[in-house]
Amino acid sequence: MHKTSLLIILYILFAAPANLLAEVQKGEMVYKRACGTCHGIGVAGAPKIGDKASWTVINEKGLDILLHSVVNGLNGMPPKGLCMNCSEEEIKQAIEYILVKSGLNLE
Numbered sequence: 001m002h003k004t005s006l007l008i009i010l011y012i013l014f015a016a017p018a019n020l021l022a023e024v025q026k027g028e029m030v031y032k033r034a035c036g037t038c039h040g041i042g043v044a045g046a047p048k049i050g051d052k053a054s055w056t057v058i059n060e061k062g063l064d065i066l067l068h069s070v071v072n073g074l075n076g077m078p079p080k081g082l083c084m085n086c087s088e089e090e091i092k093q094a095i096e097y098i099l100v101k102s103g104l105n106l107e
Ligand code: HEC
Pocket: 030, 031, 034, 035, 036, 037, 038, 039, 043, 044, 045, 046, 047, 058, 061, 065, 066, 067, 069, 070, 074, 075, 076, 077, 078, 080, 081, 082, 083, 091, 094, 095, 098
């Protein structure tokens, strides 16, 4: 196979998902610092990380709405999920981390 086409294939295979992977890795830190307290064991009715059925339904709202819920708070969830110094970008990454860890395919 020509070397260039091999590189292109490698790029498609690895570089594109790598973006999401990087986001998810950053999200993991925010999750562990702030969100895991509730979403790890289901405090105050929080959907548990890894509960694919629940997160599949939640994910249908779309990432923008989920981000809005976390930033403003939703019922038992305080605004920003208690990560007061998190940027919206970091909160989005934490949401993506939860979704990926719950077995959802975000590609
Ligand atoms: C104090 C506990 C608590 C913390 C901390 C917390 N959550 Fe939540 N979260 C909840 C609860 C409770 C719900 C369910 C709200 C409902 O649907 O009534 C929820 C729901 C959600 C939802 C679904 C929102 C929707 O529109 O259905 C997402 C996404 C989410 N949390 C992400 C996060 C992220 C990201 C963090 C960390 C930055 C976080 N949560 C921190 C308690 C918490």
